[in-house]
Each structure stands twice: as structure tokens, then as C-alpha cells.
Amino acid sequence: MKKMKDLADDYEIKPLSDIYISELLKLQENAFLNLENEELLRRNSEATLLDCLVNHYTLGIIYKGALIAFGILYFGKLTSENIGYDLDLNPDEIIKTANIKLIIVHSAYRGNGFQRRLIRELETEAIKRGFKTLACTIAPENFYSIRNFEACGFGFCKQKQKYNGLIRNIYSKKI
Numbered sequence: 001m002k003k004m005k006d007l008a009d010d011y012e013i014k015p016l017s018d019i020y021i022s023e024l025l026k027l028q029e030n031a032f033l034n035l036e037n038e039e040l041l042r043r044n045s046e047a048t049l050l051d052c053l054v055n056h057y058t059l060g061i062i063y064k065g066a067l068i069a070f071g072i073l074y075f076g077k078l079t080s081e082n083i084g085y086d087l088d089l090n091p092d093e094i095i096k097t098a099n100i101k102l103i104i105v106h107s108a109y110r111g112n113g114f115q116r117r118l119i120r121e122l123e124t125e126a127i128k129r130g131f132k133t134l135a136c137t138i139a140p141e142n143f144y145s146i147r148n149f150e151a152c153g154f155g156f157c158k159q160k161q162k163y164n165g166l167i168r169n170i171y172s173k174k175i
């Protein structure tokens with residue numbers, strides 16, 4: 001695994017456009033290759049990831065020209081994708097809720113705190129856009145992700161069946 005000191009701060013963090021679709025898909029496959037348990041992660045289709053690049057906010061970490069991590073801030077509006085519904089918020093609060101939909105760090109670059117960096121950057125962007133609540137779902141066995149979201153101030157709300165019956169913990173943060 002490559003540690004930050006080896007990366008020599010030589011990485012760039014920037015919003016991604018649709019030209020990154022194939023890199024996003026590759027990184028998602030890397031995550032599945034290194035997953036102990038397929039239930040930890042939901043595989044997103046190319047169309048979903050393209051929608052995230054075009055209509056939502058996807059932040060990438062680029063190192064030596066390659067995408068090594070990304071995080072998606074998702075604006076669910078009044079659709080069932082908005083986790084605000086699982087938090088029992090009223091419609092005014094739901095519309096001001098954004099999801100952190102997915103964060104993936106390439107297996108070779110884990111351990112550099114990139115997930116926490118991405119969560120904080122996505123939170124800053126959500127505040128800029130006027131959102132008041134951030135929410136996410138995490139598999140109960142995804143200890144690394146739970147630890148990072150809690151370190152960023154997210155609190156556990158409830159456990160629920162989501163996504164074709166998969167059990168997910170729902171976390172949120174007032175921003």
C-alpha cells in the first residue's frame with residue numbers, strides 16, 4: 001500500500017465530469033475484487049455512475065494521472081433515493097438533505113485518510129449549496145467506513161432493509 005509520505009502530496013482533488021466514467025467503473029471493480037463480503041457494497045450501473053457525474057457532484061483524487069479515489073454527493077430531491085425519508089424528516093427538511101452515496105479508495109492507496117478527506121470536502125460543498133443534513137447508508141460490517149463517518153461527526157440513526165433487502169445502517173449529520 002502506498003502511504004501519503006510516498007505520495008509526497010503529489011495528488012490532486014477535483015470535481016469530475018463524464019469523461020471519467022470508465023475510470024469510475026474501473027475503481028468500482030477494484031473495490032469488488034478486494035471485498036471480503038459482496039453484501040458490503042452495492043454495484044452501481046454505468047448509467048447510475050454517469051448520472052452522478054453529470055447531475056450530482058463527484059469528487060476525485062488523481063495521482064500521477066490516474067483516479068485513485070472518488071466520492072459522490074447525491075441530490076435525491078423528493079425521490080425515494082433521498083435518505084432523508086429514512087430519517088423521518090418533513091418535506092422541507094428532506095429537500096435540504098443530500099446523500100453521500102459512495103466513496104471508494106483504490107485498494108493500493110488505502111490507509112491515507114482519503115475517505116475522511118472526501119467526506120469533509122463533500123460536506124463543504126453541501127453547505128455551499130444550502131443543504132442542512134447529510135445522510136449515508138453503510139453496511140453494518142463495513143467497520144472502516146463506519147469509523148470514518150463517525151470521525152467526521154455522523155451519528156447512527158437506525159438499521160433498515162434497503163436495496164433489495166440488504167441491511168444498512170443509516171447515519172446522518174446536521175450541517
Ligand SMILES: CC(C)(COP(=O)(O)OP(=O)(O)OC[C@H]1O[C@@H](n2cnc3c(N)ncnc32)[C@H](O)[C@@H]1OP(=O)(O)O)[C@@H](O)C(=O)NCCC(=O)NCCS
Nearest residue numbers: 031102103104105109110111112113114115116144145148
Ligand atoms: C472504506 C474505504 C473508503 C476506506 O479507505 P481509506 O480512507 O483509505 O481508509 P483509512 O485511511 O481510514 O484506513 C485506515 C486503516 O484501515 C485499513 N483499511 C481501510 N480500508 C480497508 C479495507 N477495506 N480492508 C482492509 N483494511 C482497510 C487501512 O489500510 C488503514 O490501515 P493502517 O492504519 O494499518 O494503515 C475503503 O476501504 C474502500 O474503498 N472500501 C470499499 C468501498 C466501500 O466500502 N466504501 C464505503 C461505502 S460508502
